[in-house]
Amino acid sequence: xxxxxxxxxxxxxxxxxxxxxxxxxxxxxxxxxxxxxxxxxxxxxxxxxxxxxxxxxxxxxxxxxxxxxxxxxxxxxxxxxxxxxxxxxxxxxxxxxxxxxxxxxxxxxxxxxxxxxxxxxxxxxxxxxxxxxxxxxxxxxxxxxxxxxxxxxxxxxxxxxxxxxxxxxxxxxxxxxxxxxxxxxxxxxxxxxxxxxxxxxxxxxxxxxxxxxxxxxxxxxxxxxxxxxxxxxxxxxxxxxxxxxxxxxxxxxxxxxxxxxxxxxxxxxxxxxxxxxxxxxxxxxxxxxxxxxxxxxxxxxxxxxxxxxxxxxxxxxxxxxxxxxxxxxxxxxxxxxxx
Numbered sequence: 001x002x003x004x005x006x007x008x009x010x011x012x013x014x015x016x017x018x019x020x021x022x023x024x025x026x027x028x029x030x031x032x033x034x035x036x037x038x039x040x041x042x043x044x045x046x047x048x049x050x051x052x053x054x055x056x057x058x059x060x061x062x063x064x065x066x067x068x069x070x071x072x073x074x075x076x077x078x079x080x081x082x083x084x085x086x087x088x089x090x091x092x093x094x095x096x097x098x099x100x101x102x103x104x105x106x107x108x109x110x111x112x113x114x115x116x117x118x119x120x121x122x123x124x125x126x127x128x129x130x131x132x133x134x135x136x137x138x139x140x141x142x143x144x145x146x147x148x149x150x151x152x153x154x155x156x157x158x159x160x161x162x163x164x165x166x167x168x169x170x171x172x173x174x175x176x177x178x179x180x181x182x183x184x185x186x187x188x189x190x191x192x193x194x195x196x197x198x199x200x201x202x203x204x205x206x207x208x209x210x211x212x213x214x215x216x217x218x219x220x221x222x223x224x225x226x227x228x229x230x231x232x233x234x235x236x237x238x239x240x241x242x243x244x245x246x247x248x249x250x251x252x253x254x255x256x257x258x259x260x261x262x263x264x265x266x267x268x269x270x271x272x273x274x275x276x277x278x279x280x281x282x283x284x285x286x287x288x289x290x291x292x293x294x295x296x297x298x299x300x301x302x303x304x305x306x307x308x309x310x311x312x313x314x315x316x317x318x319x320x321x322x323x324x325x326x327x328x329x330x331x332x333x334x335x336x337x338x339x
Contacts, residue, residue, distance in 0.1 A: 001190050001191070002190070002191040003180075003188045003189060003190060003191070004026075004027075004030055004169065004180045004188070004189035004190075004191070005023075005027055005030075007178065007180070007191050008023045008026055008027065009023060011173070011175065021082045021105075021106055021107070022082070022107065022132070022156060022157060022173070024080060024082050025077075025080060025082040025083060025107055025109075025132065026157065026159075026171065027080075028076045028077055028079070028080035028082065028083075029073070029076070029077075029109075029130055029159075029161075029169075030169060030189055031076050032072050032073045032075070032076035032077075033128060033161040033167070033169055033182075033189075034182065034187065035072050035076075036068070036069045036072055036073070036113075036114075036128065036161075036163070037161075037163055037167045037182060037184075039065075039068060040065065040126070040163050041163075065114055065117065065120050066090055066113065066114045066117050066120075067090065069113040069114040069128065070088055070090040070091070070113040070114070073088075073111060073113050073128070074086060074088070074095060077109055078097050078099075078102060081099075081101040081102055081104070081105055082105045082106070082107055083102065083105045083107050083108065083109050084096065084097070084102050084103055084104075084105035084106075084107070084108060084135055084137075084139075084142065084143035084147075085097075085108045085109075085135070085142065085143025085144070085147055085148075086108070086109050086110070086111065087108075087109075087110040087111070087148055087275060087276060087307045087308075088110075088111055088112075088113060088276070089111070089112045089113065089273060089276060089277075089308075090113060092308075094143070094144070094145050094148075094307065096142040096143050097142075098142070103139075103140055103141055103142055104139055104140055105135070105139075105143075106134055106135055106139060107132050107133065107134060107135060107156070108132070108133050108134075108135050108143050108147045108148060109130055109131070109132055110130070110131045110133075110148060110275045110276035110279075110280075110307075111128065111129060111130040111131070111276050112128065112129040112130075112273070112276045112277055113128055114126055114127075114128060115127045115128065115129050115160075115244060115245050115246045115277070116242070116243065116244025116245065116246060116247060118243065119242070119243060119244050124242060124243075124244065124247070125162055125163060125164035125165075125242065125244055125246070125247040126162075126163055126244055126246070126247070127160050127161055127162040127163060127244060127245075127246025127247065127250075128160060128161040128163075128246075129158075129159075129160045129245070129246060129276055129277055129280050129281065130158065130159055130160070130276070130280060131152075131155055131157075131158045131275065131276055131279055131280035131283070132155060132156050132157040132158065133147065133148065133150050133154060133155050133156060134154075134156055135147045136150070145307055148275060148304065148307050149303065149304055149305070149307075150303070150304075151279075151300060151301055151302060151303045151304075152279035152280075152282055152283055152299060152300035152301075152302070153300045153301060155279065155280075155283055156173060156174070157171060157172065157173045157174070158171065158172060158279070158280035158281075158283040158284055159171030159172065159280065159284065160246045160249075160250075160280070160281075160284070161246075162246050162247060162250050164247065166181050166182065167181070167182040168180065168181050168182070168192070168250075169182070169189050170196075170250070170253075170284065172283060172284055172287040172288075174287065175287075176194070176195040176196070176287060176288075177195070177196040177253075177284055177287045177288045178191065178193065178194050178195065178196065179191075179192050179193040179194075179196060180192060196253060196254075196288050197288055197289045198252070198253050198256060198285065198288045198289055198290040198316065198317055199255065199256030199317060200256065200289075200317055200318065200319060201234070201256055201317070202252065202255065202256025202257040202258065202316060202317035202319075202320055203234045203235070203237045203238055203256065203257065204237060204238050204239070204240050204251070204252055204255060204256065204257030204258070205223070205226045205237050205238075205239055205240075205257060205258050205260065205320070206239070206240055206241045206242075206248045206251075206252065206257060206258065206259045206260065207219075207223065207239075207241060207259075207260040207261070207262075208241060208243065208261075209223070209239070209241075211264055214264035214265045214266055215262055215264060216262060216263065216264075216265075216295075216328065216331070216332035216334075216335045217331040217332050218295065218324075218327040218328035218329070218330065218331040218332035218335070219260065219262045219324070219327070219328070219332070220331075221327045221330075221331050222260075222323065222324045222327040222328075225323065225327065226239075237257075240257070245259070245261075245272065245277060245281065249281055249284075249285075249315065249316075252316050252317070253284070253285075253288060253290075256316070256317045257316050257317060257320065258314065258315070258316035258317060258320035258321055258324060259313070259314075259315050259316055260313070260314050260324065261312060261313045262295065262312045262313075262314070263295075263312045263335055267310075268335065269309075269310040269311060269312065270310055270311060270312040270313065271310060272310060272311060272312075272313050273308055273309065273310055273311075274299075274302060274304050274309045274310065274311040275304050275307055275308070275309065277313075278292070278294075278299050278311045278313045278315075279299060279300065279302075279304075281313070281315055282298075282299035282300050282313075282315060283300060285315045285316065286300065289318070290315065290316055290317055290318055290321070291315070291316070291317075291318040291321040291322065292313065292314070292315040292321065293313075293314045293315070293321055293324075293325055294311050294312045294313065294314070295312050295314055295324070295325060295328040295332070295335065295336070296325065296328060296329065296335075296336045299311070299313065299315075312335075314328075
């Protein structure tokens with residue numbers, strides 16, 4: 001068995017100039033994930049289910065576990081000292097640390113501490129998403145918002161933790177996608193799959209069809225295409241939708257498929273956040289041989305304008321994403337100008 005820390009250190013040795021800082025940062029994220037996992041598994045007993053009574057920057061009601069997870073990831077990143085600034089879904093403003101140690105940190109982290117929180121109270125898989133960039137501001141001073149205004153193609157690492165029937169940490173530093181399963185008996189993440197590849201021949205589409213009437217025509221046409229009977233292309237496809245980005249993407253990463261969260265007539269930019277949802281998931285998809293798009297552009301080429309910017313997302317097996325892009329270009333050009 002190979003642990004997460006052993007694997008990270010082993011990979012670090014392949015880069016002669018590596019300082020170990022990124023490795024320690026990934027370890028800090030793993031420590032916070034263990035704590036959050038522990039309390040998710042005993043949430044009902046610990047009285048941390050239900051609403052907190054506040055809203056986040058997106059105007060969404062915060063669950064107690066949202067706040068709990070956010071606090072523990074912030075604490076772990078602050079104590080580790082490798083991170084100089086954080087953008088979190090749960091905080092409107094940039095988070096910086098007033099300490100000499102953190103100001104010397106060379107990395108910034110964007111995160112969704114608890115993705116899929118609407119599923120918390122019904123015991124459905126939820127997750128944590130994170131993205132890591134090298135800072136662009138001077139080392140030795142607090143991080144700035146400008147450190148995050150970088151396209152995904154500039155990121156150095158991304159990943160997610162999925163809290164389900166087992167807890168898994170999946171990450172990439174640009175050299176493949178690797179998965180580690182948490183063993184609570186020894187308190188370690190153990191390597192369970194190395195160099196994951198998303199199957200080319202996917203036949204699952206994941207979308208909230210309750211919003212069908214608001215979708216652009218390109219998405220409607222693509223859904224109809226998915227539902228057509230066509231034996232040569234394994235259609236009709238199967239629809240599977242959990243409502244948690246991490247859980248839906250993780251399933252499609254293993255089995256092949258496409259996840260769609262398009263813009264709508266009401267919300268033309270969609271509801272997913274570019275910096276800490278779309279970009280890290282897109283990074284993982286491409287590292288696994290898949291593709292990620294906003295319907296017209298590669299997600300990793302989009303330069304964020306604000307730290308909480310939203311974006312449509314089409315991600316998964318390459319041929320499925322390309323087919324969805326074809327329908328968007330043919331039927332929904334008016335949405336491209338609003339991208």
